[in-house]
Amino acid sequence: MIKGMFWFVKSSIELDLGMFAVCHWEFSKKIEFLFKKYWELFLLSSGIKKFVFGENYTNLFGKRIFYDSPYGIAGYQSMLVRQQRMLRDAGSKTANTIVDIGANVGFFSMMLRELYPKAQIYAIEPVPQIFTNLKANLTSNLDKVYGVAISDKDGMVSMSFKDQESAVSHVIDRDAKDSGKTVKVRSTTLDNWCLQEKIRVIDLLKIDTEGYEAHVLRGAQKTLIKTKYLHIEISLEDNNNYTFSQINSLLYSDKFNFQLVYFRNFTDKGYGPITVGDFLFRNIMLD
Numbered sequence: 001m002i003k004g005m006f007w008f009v010k011s012s013i014e015l016d017l018g019m020f021a022v023c024h025w026e027f028s029k030k031i032e033f034l035f036k037k038y039w040e041l042f043l044l045s046s047g048i049k050k051f052v053f054g055e056n057y058t059n060l061f062g063k064r065i066f067y068d069s070p071y072g073i074a075g076y077q078s079m080l081v082r083q084q085r086m087l088r089d090a091g092s093k094t095a096n097t098i099v100d101i102g103a104n105v106g107f108f109s110m111m112l113r114e115l116y117p118k119a120q121i122y123a124i125e126p127v128p129q130i131f132t133n134l135k136a137n138l139t140s141n142l143d144k145v146y147g148v149a150i151s152d153k154d155g156m157v158s159m160s161f162k163d164q165e166s167a168v169s170h171v172i173d174r175d176a177k178d179s180g181k182t183v184k185v186r187s188t189t190l191d192n193w194c195l196q197e198k199i200r201v202i203d204l205l206k207i208d209t210e211g212y213e214a215h216v217l218r219g220a221q222k223t224l225i226k227t228k229y230l231h232i233e234i235s236l237e238d239n240n241n242y243t244f245s246q247i248n249s250l251l252y253s254d255k256f257n258f259q260l261v262y263f264r265n266f267t268d269k270g271y272g273p274i275t276v277g278d279f280l281f282r283n284i285m286l287d
Helices: 002-022 027-046 074-089 107-115 128-137 190-197 213-218 221-225 244-249
Strands: 057-060 063-066 097-101 120-124 143-146 149-151 155-161 181-189 202-207 227-235 258-265 276-283
Touching: 002 027, 002 074, 027 057, 027 074, 063 128, 074 107, 074 227, 074 258, 074 276, 097 107, 097 190, 107 120, 128 143, 128 181, 149 155, 149 213, 181 190, 190 221, 202 213, 213 221, 213 227, 213 244, 221 227, 227 244
Parallel strands: 097 120, 097 202, 120 143, 149 181, 202 227
Antiparallel strands: 057 063, 155 181, 227 276, 258 276
16 A cells, blocks of 8 residues: 555656656646646545546646546646657657547547647547547547447457546457456457548557557558557556567568667666556658
8 A cells, every 4th residue: 555655656756747848838737737636636535526437527728638547637647748758759750640549538649639739630449438538538620539449350349347447448358257347349450440431641550458459450450551650558467468579570561660669668667577568669661
């Protein structure tokens, strides 16, 4: 308990400092964000406000922001700092077309809207309860949201959903046991979805499907040919769906070749075990 609290406080302060260094917002906007973040955390941790997924939001910059956990908008701050730094340092300066697979409530897409204000963002989230919040959070006329699972085949899949941790919603393997709520959703391949949406080039493809990333890539081999950057979360601990080598093998062919340009270990250490991490690849065949 104490160790977990220490980690959260340390991580929160690091994010606050990182926001001033990375985020391009004006000073007053950053201060307002931090005030709203800590006020919401106080209300939730003190019991004054109870976290109920789909009902909780904070008013930020004149807009309701629905959040996905008892940590309030801290998850959004993580995107504004860690993921924005990742893209900026890797040299991804412009983007016209972005596809966000596993969008959850939209924090990653919201960060991208700040970074690439003129981009067309396609956000995909299959769980209906989460999709409702995603739709509420992404309000730009350049945002499009889709309630479908991206897989290696067309059909139906079962997904687990935990309303206290919607970010870890995932496809359920046939023989796996799961403690979350279960919902059946429609699935399709990324190749078929891009054909349907008439998407010719993807400047940034983000995949975060909680251990299902290899399935997504298997159904995206045609799409990868026209993808410039790939931002993918890779889970290595307690993951029977793939190994790191299997992911790498799906990122190379005679028509595309993805080079790793940046990564972040979730432990925020430059050495040691990697249980899960964010990895940014560039398709060098499109350089």
